[in-house]
Amino acid sequence: MRISTWLGGAALCAVAGSALAEAHMTDTSDARIALSNNYAGNSWRQAMLQSWEDVTGPAVEEGIVAAADAYTTSENQATEQAAQIQNMILQGYDAIVVNAASPTALNGAVKEACDAGIVVVSFDGIVTEPCAWRIAVDFHEMGRQEVEYLASRLPEGGNLLEIRGLAGVFVDDEISAGIHAGIEEFPQFEIAGSVHGDWAQDVAQKAVAGILPSLPEIVGVVTQGGDGYGAAEAIRAAGRDMPIIVLGNRQDEMLWWQQQRDESGYETISLSIAPGVSTLAFWVAQQILAGEEVPKDLTVPFLTVTQDTLDETLANTPEGSVANVEYSLEDAQAVIAEAQGEM
Amino acid sequence: MSALIARPWIWSWLAAALAFALTVSLTGGRGAGELAYAALSFGAFAAIVGMGQMLVITLGPGNVDLSIPATMTLAGTLALKAMGSDPGTAAMGLAIALAVGLGVGLANFALIYLLRLPPIIATLAASLIYQSLAIWSNRGLRIKPPEGLADFSTGRTLAVPNVAWVGLAIAVVVWVVLERSTWGRWLMATGQNMRAARLAGVPVQRVRFATYLAVAVLAGLTGYLLASFSGGAALNMGQEYLLMSIAVVVIGGSSIAGGYSNVPGVWGAALFMFLVVSMLNSYGAPAGLRLVLTGTIIIGIVIAASTRRVRT
Numbered sequence: 001m002r003i004s005t006w007l008g009g010a011a012l013c014a015v016a017g018s019a020l021a022e023a024h025m026t027d028t029s030d031a032r033i034a035l036s037n038n039y040a041g042n043s044w045r046q047a048m049l050q051s052w053e054d055v056t057g058p059a060v061e062e063g064i065v066a067a068a069d070a071y072t073t074s075e076n077q078a079t080e081q082a083a084q085i086q087n088m089i090l091q092g093y094d095a096i097v098v099n100a101a102s103p104t105a106l107n108g109a110v111k112e113a114c115d116a117g118i119v120v121v122s123f124d125g126i127v128t129e130p131c132a133w134r135i136a137v138d139f140h141e142m143g144r145q146e147v148e149y150l151a152s153r154l155p156e157g158g159n160l161l162e163i164r165g166l167a168g169v170f171v172d173d174e175i176s177a178g179i180h181a182g183i184e185e186f187p188q189f190e191i192a193g194s195v196h197g198d199w200a201q202d203v204a205q206k207a208v209a210g211i212l213p214s215l216p217e218i219v220g221v222v223t224q225g226g227d228g229y230g231a232a233e234a235i236r237a238a239g240r241d242m243p244i245i246v247l248g249n250r251q252d253e254m255l256w257w258q259q260q261r262d263e264s265g266y267e268t269i270s271l272s273i274a275p276g277v278s279t280l281a282f283w284v285a286q287q288i289l290a291g292e293e294v295p296k297d298l299t300v301p302f303l304t305v306t307q308d309t310l311d312e313t314l315a316n317t318p319e320g321s322v323a324n325v326e327y328s329l330e331d332a333q334a335v336i337a338e339a340q341g342e343m
Numbered sequence: 344m345s346a347l348i349a350r351p352w353i354w355s356w357l358a359a360a361l362a363f364a365l366t367v368s369l370t371g372g373r374g375a376g377e378l379a380y381a382a383l384s385f386g387a388f389a390a391i392v393g394m395g396q397m398l399v400i401t402l403g404p405g406n407v408d409l410s411i412p413a414t415m416t417l418a419g420t421l422a423l424k425a426m427g428s429d430p431g432t433a434a435m436g437l438a439i440a441l442a443v444g445l446g447v448g449l450a451n452f453a454l455i456y457l458l459r460l461p462p463i464i465a466t467l468a469a470s471l472i473y474q475s476l477a478i479w480s481n482r483g484l485r486i487k488p489p490e491g492l493a494d495f496s497t498g499r500t501l502a503v504p505n506v507a508w509v510g511l512a513i514a515v516v517v518w519v520v521l522e523r524s525t526w527g528r529w530l531m532a533t534g535q536n537m538r539a540a541r542l543a544g545v546p547v548q549r550v551r552f553a554t555y556l557a558v559a560v561l562a563g564l565t566g567y568l569l570a571s572f573s574g575g576a577a578l579n580m581g582q583e584y585l586l587m588s589i590a591v592v593v594i595g596g597s598s599i600a601g602g603y604s605n606v607p608g609v610w611g612a613a614l615f616m617f618l619v620v621s622m623l624n625s626y627g628a629p630a631g632l633r634l635v636l637t638g639t640i641i642i643g644i645v646i647a648a649s650t651r652r653v654r655t
Binding site for chain 2: 040041042043046050074164167168193194195196198200201202203205206207209210211212213214215229230233234237238250251252318319320321
């Protein structure tokens with residue numbers, strides 16, 4: 001699936017022409033870009049690394065950049081990743097693309113890289129160091145939209161179950177804050193219970209199975225992606241009526257959605273972050289090296305799957321993987337141009 | 344009565360019963376059956392790996408298997424990949440999961456015995472390799488279990504979850520082996536004093552070898568069951584069982600210093616670990632408070648169970 005099918009079409013049309021003209025302001029064929037990744041232990045991160053390989057491989061072959069090497073730390077520790085970034089500085093990379101273990105703990109290493117003249121682009125797990133670029137997802141808005149969607153389906157409101165992510169992680173706090181902002185906006189809803197699913201399906205299944213017996217009737221489940229199928233399994237096992245579960249982008253939860261739709265006309269929505277955002281970060285780094293003026297803060301739209309696009313998305317998602325979007329150079333230029341327009 | 348209180352395993356069961364009662368009292372009794380059923384389902388996985396960990400910890404100070412999560416992930420991943428959702432392959436999948444367990448146990452003990460590495464280092468380092476193998480073999484793709492196997496692992500017999508029956512059967516076997524067989528006596532003797540056991544003619548290294556094999560096979564089996572239960576293997580599926588497997592052993596009243604094990608206590612602790620989280624979730628405790636309370640309660644039970652043992 002191409003970004004153009006869901007990115008604001010107008011913005012794309014307006015800027016595509018002018019952006020293409022200035023694709024290679026400075027030659028980047030000697031530039032070496034490194035990916036510093038803090039974790040590889042789930043399907044989202046695996047898809048992220050796969051996308052990186054699929055997009056940067058041809059880019060290296062075509063000579064757009066000289067190298068695009070991916071490195072992953074084994075223990076998901078900020079200290080380990082800081083050491084990894086310091087190694088990359090010594091190895092003389094021109095740009096470092098980083099998915100950070102912590103928004104603040106890597107700032108020292110990132111500053112060292114900037115001082116050495118290296119372009120640092122952070123995405124997904126962003127860093128707060130001002131010299132780095134940030135490609136962020138508006139997680140707060142994602143949470144709010146979940147409640148907005150439920151309000152459109154259930155105008156009379158009711159009790160909701162919230163499945164949160166990993167306690168203490170920035171993303172979890174942001175999405176949850178967005179959900180609670182949504183509840184304030186639509187006060188007909190109330191969060192009857194909240195559990196932590198650690199973004200893992202089996203943990204979510206266990207947590208939901210544990211809290212369900214003490215809950216009143218639930219009309220909707222708000223999630224953070226990756227835990228919808230676990231919730232559905234737990235609710236089915238308890239013999240309850242299936243509420244509207246806001247899903248993420250894993251193939252198994254979307255397949256479940258399709259089956260439910262075919263059997264009983266089940267309707268819901270899926271909101272998530274495409275793991276291919278790593279490829280957007282790659283092109284942004286390439287554009288900065290090419291001399292493009294890129295604003296420090298870029299926003300990437302989240303991936304929405306609706307009842308209408310479900311079949312198409314599912315057909316394009318490998319079995320057992322996650323729905324994904326890989327970005328091209330033109331897509332990156334469109335995102336950059338949009339941010340430039342806001343400056 | 345006093346004989347009952349003196350049993351170290353009673354505390355984990357009391358705690359589980361209390362957590363259960365507190366959760367159910369919130370709804371005035373509604374949902375009690377549901378909660379008990381969920382506790383038995385999810386408790387079974389913790390109980391099976393917990394019994395494996397208990398055997399290793401019984402070997403004495405320094406013995407622990409930290410490769411349990413990676414073994415579960417590797418066994419689940421390889422078994423589900425081999426089965427490929429095809430009907431009639433459940434037995435083959437099980438054989439693969441158990442073979443992975445055997446292989447892991449063999450590798451772990453080779454590191455411990457031949458290279459003389461402390462078990463904590465050996466199993467932790469080896470687990471990185473097992474986890475990498477799991478990632479490399481399937482890159483995190485989630486393959487559904489065959490339908491019959493999925494139905495079995497999520498199904499029930501006589502109102503008790505099938506996985507709980509499996510866990511119960513394993514508990515009985517482990518109890519008989521520990522309490523009634525020569526090998527079980529050897530294991531206890533090794534844990535109480537390895538030097539004395541060796542001088543008394545116990546084949547200490549053979550006992551250790553068999554124990555490290557047993558824990559890995561139980562972890563492999565749990566990985567297979569959990570992956571079938573939750574609709575496929577995930578790369579992070581074993582993560583929470585690292586601390587869980589050790590916690591259920593300690594809460595269950597086995598001695599962390601080794602030499603004394605307690606099978607019923609492991610099951611009680613496994614139920615408790617599920618119920619305490621459910622209870623705190625039901626009362627709406629925020630994540631921070633929930634972790635603090637869980638830790639405090641665990642310390643309380645361990646103190647209660649261990650002081651009783653000293654007195655008797």
